[in-house]
Each structure stands twice: as structure tokens, then as C-alpha cells.
Amino acid sequence: MSLVNALDFSGKNVLVCGASDGIGYGVAKALLEAGADVSITGTRTAEDYDNDFSGMTFYSLNIQDADSIEALAQNFQTLDVLVNCIGSVLWGKAEFEREGFEKILTINLTGAMQLCTEFFPLLEASKGNIVNLDSVVSIRPAPANPAYTASKAGLVQLTKALAQKWGRKGVRVNTLAPGMVPTKLTANQSSPEQEAEFAKTCPAGRFGTPEDIAGGVLFLASPLAAYVTGHHLVVDGGLSL
Template sequence: MMAQTDVLGLDGAAAIVLGVGPGMGLETVRVLASAGARVTCVDLQEDIAESAKELAAELGSEGMALTGDATDRSFVDSVVEQSVSRWGRLDSSVSIIGRNQLATLEESTDENWTSNWDINLRPPLLLTQASAKAMKKQGSGSIVVITSINGTLSSPRAAAYGAAKAGLVSMMRTAAVEFGRSGVRVNAISPGVVLTPRISFLAGSEEGAQFEARIPMGRLGSPHEIANTALFLASPMSSYVTGQVIGVDGGASVAYQLPTPEWKQH
């Protein structure tokens, strides 16, 4: 039987994961390392980056931990430079940093908009630019950014967040067009409601049940399901996929339930 690493084509590949905290980031490190990729684990917090690095080692791969501010261009540039210096190449980068700072549109301040854009758009933009520069030299590579269902659908109190995520999608598509002939692919993952530690309170709650009722698959997502999609996009299995937004949301983005008293499937 062919080994999983042979199927995915990532054995010995080099990857960067930006934002490796518990949840989607750590799970992405897990699946990439399990597939044989060497992973540069980047986070604002040193202990989190080190834990992700140790996880990669436990899974039989190699890891490197780097700590710094992902909104700082010089730091992000150095992440790519150090990764290429360590591994000799860069095959994929995944940017998972993001945070929704809620405010109604009427109450949104300049600070709220600037903060949402700085954390949700700037880090993936910087990593995309730095990664593409390295990947173009070798003639190949895959860049993955995490957007959100809020980038295409509206949600109360999330105007700034949604606008930043929509801007991220636009940036990704432009990058895919500009870098395509250099062998560099750029794609986005659009998660729905995913049970990360930050929103673990939804599990088993009335609010969580309300979310689940609006999802065709009838449940919330898991970080592992987002990570598996990142694994696919990072691997040669998606070699003809670029400029795409892949929704991982249980069908939430395509569902429109009529206001009937009872919803029945036939």
C-alpha cells in the first residue's frame, strides 16, 4: 500500500504556518507534519510556537519556532528568509491569524476598523508577498489564506471584520492571477462556524444549537476539517487549483431556508 506521504507528495516539503495556537493553526501543523512536511511554526506567543514545533517533532517531522508580530513587514520577511535558509526551499505557506472585534456599523470607530484590518488582512498580505518572492525563484509553491464566511455573507456587528475578509479574498484572487505563470498557486479557505477554543462555549449550548439549525449538515465544524482542506491546497493534489475560495461550512453559505413553521427534507 502506498504511504500517505507518497500520495500527498509532501514528504520533505517545507511549510510555514502563521498563527499556530490551539484550534485551526495547531491542527494545520499537525496534518502537515503528519504528511511529512517540515514546518516553520510562527506565533506572537513563544510558548505556543514552541509547542507547535514540538508537535511536529513528535509526529516524526521537523519544526522551527519563530515568535514575533505578524503585522510587521520586516518580521514576516525574516520568517520566510529563515525558513528558506533552514529548509532550502518553501513549498507552502498558510496564514491563519484572524480575530473578529465586534461593533455595529453605526457604532464602529476608526480604531475598530483599523484593528480589524490590521489583524485580518495585513498578516496574510505580508506573508503572501514574502512567500511569493521565494516561491517564484524556485518556480513552484502554494499559498493558502484563511478568510471567513463573513467575507461573503453579512453578519450583525461584523462590518469591519467582514470587509477585511472580503478584501483578503480580493487580494488572494489578484495574487493568483499575477503569480500563476510563475508556478505559484494562491487559494483561500472560508470556514463557517468552527469549534475552536475561542468559541468552545457554543458546544452543547442553546446558541450553538441555533447555529446548527441553520447549517444543512446540522453541526458545527472542527479545526481538523479546516486543516485537512489546507493540507489539500498545500499539496500537489490541488496542482490545478488557484484563485479559489473553498467554503468549509457544512453548506451554510448556500442554504436559504424559507420561513415555514416546519422544515422537512423530502
């Protein structure tokens, strides 16, 4: 393997779930620029979003519906990399109610598990890999979001369990924890005033960007990480320190 060309994804089939916007969209664009054949998912149709999906194949996915995940997998004959960027949160006190708590775990954890298992046969055939995106809350819990915190912490351990289970079959499984990145999910936390306050405590002195996260994903998905599995890569500008 040439380390110089390790980030060339030409000829690789990649699926980025949860890539209609935000971090997932940034990851998908980076993989597309690296030469990959990129498919993405969103909860609605491609026409319902303002982003440019040129060069990507778009699929609508209801991550809460097991049949929808199974149907998505039927569209693929080969797959080299699965990136799970799906995540949802409820504000107010909704995550303290059973219905809200179960909804977030279904989306963020149960859905991630089914994505991994549905696509495992194709990844085993290609000796491919999975990159799950958890969150810095898996290290520093968010007291107002118990379901989001629990689901993302659970995703870290799920990733490690799958890495142990599938390693000898040639499939690597890693997870990446983004820090604070302004997206629709964090819109109530990312005003210019909030960023100024954040910069005082974060060693990097700024919010992260989707491109910051994409760099970590490309590393984990590439041959540069050929001997890396079950790893939890934290990309948070030092926030969790």
C-alpha cells in the first residue's frame, strides 16, 4: 500500500447515511472529492433539500422503520465503506419521557445497529469498514438530553463489540466523536455570541466544521487505518479535555 495514495477512494462504493445536511453532507462531499462512488440518505426526498447532491445517489430512509433499512440495503450489490452520520435529539423535557427516550434510542442506536448488520455481508465480501459517528456527549454527558447521551455512549460500545465480532472476517468498525459543530441539530447552541463564549473554553478556540469531521472519517475509512479497529476517535478541538 502506498501511503501517498491512501486517501484516493477511486473505485470504492461508499454509503453515508444521514448526509442530507450538516456533518453528513460534509463527509459525503469529501468522499466524493476523494473519488468515491457516493450514495447518501435523507429522511425526505432529494428535492426537499437545498444542498447540491450532484454526483451522489440519493435514497430516502426512515431509520425508525426496520423495513425501510432493509429496503435500502436491497439497492446495493457491493459496498466498501458504510458511514453512519444519523443522529437526532429532542429538546425541552421530551427525552425524560419514555416515548421520547425510546424514539431517540431507536434512531441513534437501534437504527445504527441494523444498518451495520444489513450491510455486513457486502462489507465482508469487500473487506470493507464502518465508521459510526457518536458525539462528544459520549465523554461529557449532556444533562438536558439523557436519551441522546445514552444512545451515543451506547454507540461507542456497540462499535467496539462489532469490531471484536467482525475483525477476523476482515471488517473494521470504528467510531468518531465530533465536538461542537453548528448544524440544524445544534442551532440553539451556535449563535455568534455562544461561539465567542465557547472559544474561551475550547483549546482550539472555535467551533468545528463538517470538514474537520470529514478529515477524521476519511482517515478511519482509508488504508491509513488498516490496523485500526474498535477505536473511538475524538475530533472536538480539545473540548473533552
